[in-house]
Amino acid sequence: xxxxxxxxxxxxxxxxxxxxxxxxxxxxxxxxxxxxxxxxxxxxxxxxxxxxxxxxxxxxxxxxxxxxxxxxxxxxxxxxxxxxxxxxxxxxxxxxxxxxxxxxxxxxxxxxxxxxxxxxxxxxxxxxxxxxxxxxxxxxxxxxxxxxxxxxxxxxxxxxxxxxxxxxxxxxxxxxxxxxxxxxxxxxxxxxxxxxxxxxxxxxxxxxxxxxxxxxxxxxxxxxxxxxxxxxxxxxxxxxxxxxxxxxxxxxxxxxxxxxxxxxxxxxxxxxxxxxxxxxxxxxxxxxxxxxxx
Amino acid sequence: xxxxxxxxxxxxxxxxxxxxxxxxxxxxxxxxxxxxxxxxxxxxxxxxxxxxxxxxxxxxxxxxxxxxxxxxxxxxxxxxxxxxxxxxxxxxxxxxxxxxxxxxxxxxxxxxxxxxxxxxxxxxxxxxxxxxxxxxxxxxxxxxxxxxxxxxxxxxxxxxxxxxxxxxxxxxxxxxxxxxxxxxxxxxxxxxxxxxxxxxxxxxxxxxxxxxxxxxxxxxxxxxxxxxxxxxxxxxxxxxxxxxxxxxxxxxxxxxxxxxxxxxxxxxxxxxxxxxxxxxxxxxxxxxxxxxxxxxxxxxxxxxxxxxxxxxxxxxxxxxxxxxx
Numbered sequence: 001x002x003x004x005x006x007x008x009x010x011x012x013x014x015x016x017x018x019x020x021x022x023x024x025x026x027x028x029x030x031x032x033x034x035x036x037x038x039x040x041x042x043x044x045x046x047x048x049x050x051x052x053x054x055x056x057x058x059x060x061x062x063x064x065x066x067x068x069x070x071x072x073x074x075x076x077x078x079x080x081x082x083x084x085x086x087x088x089x090x091x092x093x094x095x096x097x098x099x100x101x102x103x104x105x106x107x108x109x110x111x112x113x114x115x116x117x118x119x120x121x122x123x124x125x126x127x128x129x130x131x132x133x134x135x136x137x138x139x140x141x142x143x144x145x146x147x148x149x150x151x152x153x154x155x156x157x158x159x160x161x162x163x164x165x166x167x168x169x170x171x172x173x174x175x176x177x178x179x180x181x182x183x184x185x186x187x188x189x190x191x192x193x194x195x196x197x198x199x200x201x202x203x204x205x206x207x208x209x210x211x212x213x214x215x216x217x218x219x220x221x222x223x224x225x226x227x228x229x230x231x232x233x234x235x236x237x238x239x240x241x242x243x244x245x246x247x248x249x250x251x252x253x254x255x256x257x258x259x260x261x262x263x264x265x266x267x268x269x270x271x272x273x274x275x276x277x278x279x280x281x282x283x284x285x286x287x288x289x290x291x292x293x294x
Numbered sequence: 295x296x297x298x299x300x301x302x303x304x305x306x307x308x309x310x311x312x313x314x315x316x317x318x319x320x321x322x323x324x325x326x327x328x329x330x331x332x333x334x335x336x337x338x339x340x341x342x343x344x345x346x347x348x349x350x351x352x353x354x355x356x357x358x359x360x361x362x363x364x365x366x367x368x369x370x371x372x373x374x375x376x377x378x379x380x381x382x383x384x385x386x387x388x389x390x391x392x393x394x395x396x397x398x399x400x401x402x403x404x405x406x407x408x409x410x411x412x413x414x415x416x417x418x419x420x421x422x423x424x425x426x427x428x429x430x431x432x433x434x435x436x437x438x439x440x441x442x443x444x445x446x447x448x449x450x451x452x453x454x455x456x457x458x459x460x461x462x463x464x465x466x467x468x469x470x471x472x473x474x475x476x477x478x479x480x481x482x483x484x485x486x487x488x489x490x491x492x493x494x495x496x497x498x499x500x501x502x503x504x505x506x507x508x509x510x511x512x513x514x515x516x517x518x519x520x521x522x523x524x525x526x527x528x529x530x531x532x533x534x535x536x537x538x539x540x541x542x543x544x545x546x547x548x549x550x551x552x553x554x555x556x557x558x559x560x561x562x563x564x565x566x567x568x569x570x571x572x573x574x575x576x577x578x579x580x581x582x583x584x585x586x587x588x589x590x591x592x593x594x595x596x597x598x599x600x601x602x603x604x605x606x607x608x609x610x611x612x613x614x615x616x617x618x619x
Contacts, residue, residue, distance in 0.1 A: 028417075127298055127299075130299065130302075131299055131302030131303055131306060134303055134599055135303075135553070135591065135595050136555075136594055136598075137554065138558070138560075138561075139560065139591060139594060140591070142576070142579050143579055143587050146582065147311060226427060230427070230429055230561075231564070231576060231580055232580060233580065253436055253441070254437070254440060258437050261430065261433055262434065262437075265430035265433075265434070268430070269425050269427070272424075272425035272427075273421065273422060273424075273425035276421050276425055277421060280421060
């Protein structure tokens with residue numbers, strides 16, 4: 001079927017809107033977008049950039065410094081660090097994106113229902129969230145992953161689950177403010193079922209703040225997953241994941257082979273920094289209070 | 295308010311071990327145990343009881359200060375945790391102290407000239423501080439200051455092995471050494487402290503800068519400050535007013551930050567082999583020693599609750615108005 005005329009008409013306008021939306025970002029946030037896109041390209045097309053296989057070892061080239069053949073040197077197993085750093089981008093995105101999606105998919109409905117229904121359910125949920133806030137998030141993530149089984153899938157599930165209160169809180173606060181507004185009351189009067197009010201009337205009006213948090217939460221997920229791997233929990237050593245690579249390089253830092261741990265660390269910083277820059281920029285746009293007032 | 299929170303904390307710690315269906319019995323019994331031995335150990339640990347009963351038993355033990363014995367070393371967890379808590383507190387105290395001493399003035403200065411050059415630069419630096427993995431920063435510091443420059447001792451513990459530690463007074467080798475006038479010990483403790491404290495300070499300063507700036511901006515826009523400015527007060531006086539009015543929210547924020555920083559500190563301890571509670575807890579997690587993990591997580595949570603209470607009291611003292619609510 002040929003594309004419809006209306007479709008052809010609307011898409012340039014939609015793109016224009018998107019570009020205009022992007023241009024509202026500050027230069028620092030735009031820099032964040034550039035960093036994220038670069039890493040995204042590395043993650044998707046890592047085969048094009050890697051100079052060696054990330055997990056094959058060259059026993060005659062153990063712990064060699066950066067050279068023409070191995071740009072970032074080789075690690076204790078004689079594996080090429082440059083290729084491993086490139087490949088590691090797959091783990092950064094592969095963990096952060098599904099973790100944030102899970103957190104959104106759990107957190108937003110919970111926040112909608114808790115805010116709309118109120119009462120005992122809301123009270124209990126908020127108490128639980130308050131209780132969880134007392135635990136350092138990183139330690140809780142470590143302990144839960146260690147207790148529930150150490151697989152990559154489990155890391156993603158635990159991070160998503162532990163991060164969902166952030167979204168639930170944000171949406172709940174918005175719902176509370178809108179619950180008795182005119183458009184919701186007229187929707188009820190018109191006979192909409194509750195699920196329709198929640199997902200078609202309240203959700204579009206409350207989701208903005210939560211969506212603005214996604215970049216920052218993705219940065220959190222990348223950091224925590226690397227920390228787990230650094231401690232050897234969830235992701236094990238020969239895997240070309242940045243945290244696991246830093247773990248491998250830790251012992252060599254005091255003997256002078258800096259390249260093993262430094263390069264994956266720099267990659268990790270850049271990706272998290274890019275996500276934080278973007279998140280900061282989005283929050284500035286959405287929250288006028290945070291913009292400097294004259 | 296605090297009681298339900300405490301019950302919730304104990305519940306979460308209790309569930310930590312049950313949620314994964316970990317079985318300590320196999321670990322304790324060993325590979326040659328018979329079926330009878332298995333059931334005996336199950337009974338010993340109370341694992342044959344229904345879950346709610348187990349929770350009540352666990353809660354009762356916690357109230358009595360019994361955190362159980364380590365699955366691996368059979369040592370009482372509470373004893374291990376108390377001795378190590380002092381070791382960690384030393385690091386936490388100096389680290390957050392330095393972080394706040396850097397973060398608050400920098401944040402205030404950034405807020406006085408929003409979007410000025412100082413503001414822009416500190417904003418990038420503080421976002422960078424958010425993004426640096428703590429453990430990596432510690433490793434880089436060890437590489438630069440120990441391996442390259444030779445200024446710092448190797449990241450092993452909190453005092454040189456050649457120096458005998460001072461007697462226990464406050465638990466801090468530095469302060470105890472000074473009290474005893476044992477300069478050698480104090481000096482050694484200080485050189486061991488610098489890198490981990492610097493590491494923790496950098497990581498803790500970043501959010502403090504960001505939040506102080508946001509708080510001060512809001513205060514600057516408030517009626518109080520606008521009126522003061524309209525009265526033509528000197529800029530120095532204005533800044534003092536801004537500082538006084540920002541103090542309460544800043545203290546509250548630093549208090550809530552401590553929860554997260556305790557986790558960060560554990561990683562720093564791990565890298566520098568500090569030997570405190572954090573290293574103990576992380577090792578317990580890595581080895582799967584779950585009574586120790588429970589004790590560790592519970593201690594951190596209770597510490598946070600304690601900090602929240604202290605913050606409330608401090609706020610009530612400097613801001614009597616808040617007591618009315």
